[in-house]
Amino acid sequence: MRKRHLITTFSASEMAEFDHEMAGIVKEHRKGTSKSFIADKSIFDHYQRDIVQSPDSTWREIIEFTLYIPGISWLLALGVKHQLRRRRRRDLFPFWHPPVQLDSGTIRTVWTLIGISFLNSYYATLLGQLLTFTAREFHNSTATQGLVLGVSRLDIIPALILLSLADRIGRTKVILFSTAMGALFSTLGAISPNIYFLAGDQVVTKAFATASILLIAIVSSEKVPANARAWSLAALVIGSALGAGAAAVMLPIAGISPGSWRILYAVSIAALLVIKPFSKHLHESRRFEVLSKAPYEVPAVKRSRKNRNALILLSVSTFLLNLFTIPASQFRNQFLSHDRGFSAAAIGAFTLITATPGAIGLALGGRLSETRGRKLVSVAALVLGTGGLMLGFLSHGLWIWIFALAGSIVAPAIVPALGVYLTELFPTKYRGTANGIIGVWARFGSIVGVVTVGYLGSTVYNNVGTPLALMGAGPLILAVIVFFKFPETKGLDLETINPEDSAYHES
Structure with a gap:
């Protein structure tokens, strides 16, 4: 160094x-x-x-x-x-640092998790980034693309099995296994003979990637101090954004020839080279090690009113959020290419220029969630961020860039502020399973969103911009729910939020 x-x-x-x-x-x-x-x-x-x-x-x-x-x-x-x-001001923490000291072991763990997030986000992003080019080679309609995107969201079903398994055998084992298998199946996408083969391959690829990404957030929340959970989630999402950004940077390759999009799938195999080095810095959390020695009591946990209410609340929330965010992400290239006439290079430049500043929103969202509270940041980001993105899908010319940039800076603050609840509101032995169940509803929301946008774009509006803007109603409704129904967990230990864990530790 x-x-x-x-x-x-x-x-x-x-x-x-x-x-x-x-x-x-x-x-x-x-x-x-x-x-x-x-x-x-x-x-x-x-x-x-x-x-x-x-x-x-x-x-x-x-x-x-x-x-x-x-x-x-x-x-x-x-x-x-x-x-x-x-x-x-030396004794104060800057905006990019959590409002608490982290020891070197915790930093090594978070940094390793960021690297794994990068890899899994890369494979999970490829279908949405490349579908326009894939459909062009295979001569598929917008409706077919919407169907493929909807089917790919079924990845949460096999991912739920992996998440439940992780609650029993350990999160880190499943993370490393899923990351390796995701790389293999993503590479397999490079030899797809048609769009239906690719859709099936991507269901499996994204199942491994989804399980890894959700478990990464869980391990991080269990490892870091109470005042750094939202910050660490923001850091992980930045790693994921960089993975998605890597796909965007390589997007011009997809426009070289009809089949050059396959190259982006093929390079996924390189992820296997870093699995072993990452494994040296990835260990189970103390919370999981303590509770893994206790009898497995998930059925009893499921009957808890607190956990049941949290499960319902977060399931509805992720459904509403994904009605807009997933279609907005996966149809963005179709909107730019078909509706607004962008070239492959212009789409890559647009994605890079508008998405990269999202790191600002992530960093500020993570820090403000720890200092000002999760609810305030969530509501503000849901209303302002969604509003900016909705206006972008209804705009032309320079205004597309302006609204997309504004929305892309503010909206990412939703992730650390709202996403941290997924790990905070459940006890350790149920955390993976609960996230899997919530993920099912999140995927259901995304399926409804992408299929609706695809159908309306093909049959009613002859564009995807207007349907995408209509789907923005989901996050706006969610802002009202967060304001009235969500608890404030800023600065609370996981054992304070979940008394079940305290009982295990005391025993």
């Missing part, structure tokens, strides 16, 4: 601002009575701060550090240096 240095010169009168232990993104400890400080390992692999006097009687603060996070340490270093230069 590269060592980085930050040097600040100051006068003796400013000593009080420097000669103390910092407790923001770095938790310092003074070395004896000296003016030297070291820190616990967190995002830092090495950290030391020294205050020394210069020959001209001025003082210098010299900070030497290396960052743990591989791959993006150069980007993270910019944020770290900016924060450390802010003398009077």
Whole structure:
């Protein structure tokens, strides 16, 4: 890891601002009575701060550090240096950091989960990204495309089996197995003889990817502190967005020739190269290890009124959300290509330019959910984000870019603010199964959405933009439900939210 240095010169009168232990993104400890400080390992692999006097009687603060996070340490270093230069705000956490310290083990786990999210999101995104090009080679109608997208949402049924299995044998085993199998079946899509073979292949591929993505969120929520669950979910979704973005960056390849879309499926096989390295940093949570030793009591958990109400509430919520979000994602290229005349390269540029800033909404949504509350952020993001995207599907020319960009920045805040409830509102031994059941209703919502948009686009409106805008009513109704029915779980331990887990730990 590269060592980085930050040097600040100051006068003796400013000593009080420097000669103390910092407790923001770095938790310092003074070395004896000296003016030297070291820190616990967190995002830092090495950290030391020294205050020394210069020959001209001025003082210098010299900070030497290396960052743990591989791959993006150069980007993270910019944020770290900016924060450390802010003398009077050093003890505060910046917007991109959770409002709590994370130890090095937790950071390694989250970073590994981000990498796995990237892979699974890549394979899960390919069908929606490439369907326009696939249908063009196989001469399929918009209605057929809608049917294929709807059928592909049946992936949650085999995924539910994997999620229930994970509650028994362990989340990490199922994550690694599913990631490997997802890579294999995604690669198989490259030799599809027709769109129906591809649809079946993608049901299996997405089943493994869906199970992995849901279990990744569960492992993360069980590993991180109470004040970092929404933040960690935002970080995972950024990893997923980068995976989807990788497919978007490669999208121009699909336009080279009628069959060049197959290349994007074929490269999925490369994911097998990183499964073993990832496995070294992925371990079961302490919560799961404790509860796995207790008798398996899912049936008793299911009869709990609290858990039943939470299951109904979140099932309805994900149904309403997916009425719009999944069709909006999967028909976006069809909207741009057929309705607005975008080329393959223009679609790739549009996706990259409008989707990449979504990381801002994810980061702010995760942080604000930990500081301002999940409900406030959820309602604001549902109303403003959905509204922007709806207007984008009804617009032309420059306004498409403006509304899509605004909606894409705000809407992603929904994911950490609302998504964190999926892991928080259920006890550990039922968390995977509950997420699978909720996923069934989410898929049902997406099937209704994509089939409706496909049908209306082919028979009523002769475009997909108007039907997509109509589906935006789902998230707007959900905003009302969140405001009146959802609990606020900000800062609460999982054992406080789920007393069943406390009973196991006490025993």
